[in-house]
Amino acid sequence: MTALLTYLQSIRPLPDGLPDFLHQIVQRKLLVPKAYLLREGDVCDEVYFIQRGLLRCFARQGRTEVCSWFMKEGDVCIAVESWFRQVQSRENIQAIERTEVYSISWRQLQEIYERYPAFNFTGRVLTEKYYLQSEQRLAAMRLRRSHERYRWLMESSPELLLRVPAKHLASYLGMSEVMLSNIRSRR
Amino acid sequence: MTALLTYLQSIRPLPDGLPDFLHQIVQRKLLVPKAYLLREGDVCDEVYFIQRGLLRCFARQGRTEVCSWFMKEGDVCIAVESWFRQVQSRENIQAIERTEVYSISWRQLQEIYERYPAFNFTGRVLTEKYYLQSEQRLAAMRLRRSHERYRWLMESSPELLLRVPAKHLASYLGMSEVMLSNIRSRR
DNA sequence: TTATTACCTTGCCCCGGATCAATACCGGCA
DNA sequence: TGCCGGTATTGATCCGGGGCAAGGTAATAA
Numbered sequence: 001m002t003a004l005l006t007y008l009q010s011i012r013p014l015p016d017g018l019p020d021f022l023h024q025i026v027q028r029k030l031l032v033p034k035a036y037l038l039r040e041g042d043v044c045d046e047v048y049f050i051q052r053g054l055l056r057c058f059a060r061q062g063r064t065e066v067c068s069w070f071m072k073e074g075d076v077c078i079a080v081e082s083w084f085r086q087v088q089s090r091e092n093i094q095a096i097e098r099t100e101v102y103s104i105s106w107r108q109l110q111e112i113y114e115r116y117p118a119f120n121f122t123g124r125v126l127t128e129k130y131y132l133q134s135e136q137r138l139a140a141m142r143l144r145r146s147h148e149r150y151r152w153l154m155e156s157s158p159e160l161l162l163r164v165p166a167k168h169l170a171s172y173l174g175m176s177e178v179m180l181s182n183i184r185s186r187r
Numbered sequence: 188m189t190a191l192l193t194y195l196q197s198i199r200p201l202p203d204g205l206p207d208f209l210h211q212i213v214q215r216k217l218l219v220p221k222a223y224l225l226r227e228g229d230v231c232d233e234v235y236f237i238q239r240g241l242l243r244c245f246a247r248q249g250r251t252e253v254c255s256w257f258m259k260e261g262d263v264c265i266a267v268e269s270w271f272r273q274v275q276s277r278e279n280i281q282a283i284e285r286t287e288v289y290s291i292s293w294r295q296l297q298e299i300y301e302r303y304p305a306f307n308f309t310g311r312v313l314t315e316k317y318y319l320q321s322e323q324r325l326a327a328m329r330l331r332r333s334h335e336r337y338r339w340l341m342e343s344s345p346e347l348l349l350r351v352p353a354k355h356l357a358s359y360l361g362m363s364e365v366m367l368s369n370i371r372s373r374r
Numbered sequence: 375t376t377a378t379t380a381c382c383t384t385g386c387c388c389c390g391g392a393t394c395a396a397t398a399c400c401g402g403c404a
Numbered sequence: 405t406g407c408c409g410g411t412a413t414t415g416a417t418c419c420g421g422g423g424c425a426a427g428g429t430a431a432t433a434a
Contacts, residue, residue, distance in 0.1 A: 059326070066330050068322075080322040084315050113308065120307035121300065124314055128271050131318035135255075135267040138325055139246070143253050143361055146391070166412065174330055176392055181413055333421070353382065363422055368383055 001026065004049045004102050007074065011125050015116040027103045031095035038093040044082035046103040050075050053099025054163055058171070059091045067172040070096070070160055076126055096164060146175045150183050188213065191236045191289050194261065198312050202303040214290045218282035225280040231269035233290040237262050240286025241350055245358070246278045254359040257283070257347055263313055283351060333362045337370050 004026070005019055027046075031037060037055065038044050048055075050073050057079060058067045068091060071077040082089035086106060104112075112119050140152040150173060154161060160169065170180040191213070192206055214233075218224060224242065225231050235242075237260050244266060245254045255278060258264040269276035273293060291299075299306050327339040337360060341348060347356065357367040 061330060064330075068326065068329070080319060084319050113311075117304050117308070120311050121304070124300075124307050124311040127311055127314040127318055131314055131321060132267060132271050134318060134321040134325060138321060138328075139255065141325075141328065141361075142255070143248060143251075143358065171330065174328075177412080178393080178414085179391055182391090185413075364382080365384085365423085366421060369421090372383075 001028070001102060003051055003074070007049070008122055011122045012118070014122075015118045018112070018116050018119065021112070021115075022104075025104060025108050029101050029103060031099040031101070033095055033097055035095045035099075036092060037095065037101070038079055038082075038089060038091070040090055040092050041088055043086055044079035044089050044091075044093075045086065045106040047076060047078050047083065047106070047109060048093075048101040048103050050077065051100040051102060053095060053101075054097040055093055055099060055101075056096050056164070056168055057091050057093050058168070065168075065171060067168050070157075070164055070168075070172070072159070072163075076130075096168075141174060146173070146179050147183050149173045149175070150180065188215070188289060190238055190261070194236070195309055198309045199305070201309075202305045205299070205303050205306065208299070208302075209291075212291060212295050216288050216290060218286040218288070220282055220284055222282045222286075223279060224282065224288070225266055225269075225276060225278070227277055227279050228275055229269075230273055231266035231276050231278075231280075232273065232293040234263060234265050234270065234293070234296060235280075235288040235290050237264065238287040238289060240282060240288075241284040242280055242286060242288075243283050243351070243355055244278050244280050245355070252355075252358060254355050257344075257351055257355075257359070259346070259350075263317075283355075328361060333360070333366050334370050336360045336362070337367065 001023070005014070005022065008014055029037070031053070037048065040060065050071055052073050054070060054072045055077065056067055057069045057071075057077070058065045060066075069077070077093070078084075079089045079091045079093060081087070082091065083106065109123075113123065136156075140156075141149060144152070153169070153173060164172075166180055166184075167177045170177045173180065188210070192201070192209065195201055216224070218240070224235065227247065237258055239260050241257060241259045242264060243254055244256045244258075244264070245252045256264070264280070265271075266276045266278045266280060268274070269278065270293065296310075300310065323343075327343075328336060331339070340356070340360060351359075353367055353371075354364045357364045360367065
């Protein structure tokens with residue numbers, strides 16, 4: 001819980017009363033590997049701050065799963081479309097490692113935005129951060145071939161290569177498991 | 188200018204004094220087709236509201252140009268990485284059609300966020316909107332083949348097919364000009 | 375008008391990378 | 405200890421789609 005507050009404070013000091021309010025409402029959850037935080041069909045009505053561990057987000061596409069992101073300790077995450085529009089999610093959020101998260105519900109967050117207008121600043125900055133990541137990822141994927149995409153991941157988030165099973169990395173990078181294995185073996 | 192204010196008001200009523208302030212600082216620009224709004228190497232220090240017309244954003248990659256977005260009347264746009272981090276841009280913003288935009292500088296916008304905290308709400312909602320678009324685009328591109336990507340564009344923004352030269356659409360969809368032509372001819 | 379420069383289409387060849395299938399490599403558990 | 409399901413490698417085959425080049429058409433210039 002302190003890590004969450006420290007993180008938010010580092011973006012901008014929190015308005016008076018908000019830390020106390022957060023203490024009241026924030027929920028803590030513990031996940032073992034393969035446990036689900038969100039299943040497709042449900043609405044993503046909570047935002048998560050990852051205290052420890054690693055999550056993946058994926059959607060079924062035909063008979064395979066395609067991964068849209070990995071988030072680790074210190075990250076804030078949601079199923080983007082489902083959260084922003086409060087509609088049924090096509091994505092699942094699942095723990096890869098033993099994971100500990102803190103959550104705030106959508107309703108409560110909207111209430112916070114109303115009661116503590118200054119917190120919109122923080123919300124905006126966080127949204128900008130992940131928006132930027134999304135764009136950078138798009139740029140890295142667009143019209144590049146598989147080994148270049150792999151190299152990009154190696155340079156931008158090398159930890160993932162160690163912590164995430166290869167098959168998930170493959171769909172994240174838009175290539176087959178086989179191709180990823182080949183790339184890794186050649187040097 | 189009225190269209191901009193109406194648009195912002197539709198997200199949330201603007202705080203007292205802000206409309207007047209905007210009238211003072213907003214710049215109007217007119218672009219003929221092929222005119223540049225931003226060139227790579229420069230810092231994107233303005234955000235644009237498109238009153239009329241159509242823009243494309245692209246980066247050089249080797250000897251070709253790859254397109255990262257198209258924005259039209261009613262849209263708000265920036266070169267994402269350059270704007271958020273205030274670093275040199277790798278992207279160019281160029282007019283496709285005769286285009287009219289209103290702009291606000293980065294400095295001025297930060298000032299607005301400070302002087303009118305309620306405007307952070309609006310900024311957050313706009314950021315969320317384009318973040319969602321970016322994610323949806325990623326999802327549509329990931330592990331899909333070219334004709335599926337084309338169909339996605341046909342369904343999500345059919346106007347673009349009519350207003351944007353095919354070669355730009357091709358790089359936007361991550362395929363060659365030739366492939367796009369083939370897809371279009373087969374029915 | 376003709377010349378010039380885009381831009382789009384078509385055909386051919388070839389390569390990156392998907393798919394399938396078989397094998398090897400675990401870690402968990404009875 | 406040996407069986408087992410899930411995961412990673414390796415090889416063989418095949419195809420989507422890229423690259424290149426040539427013609428066609430439309431738009432702009434002279």
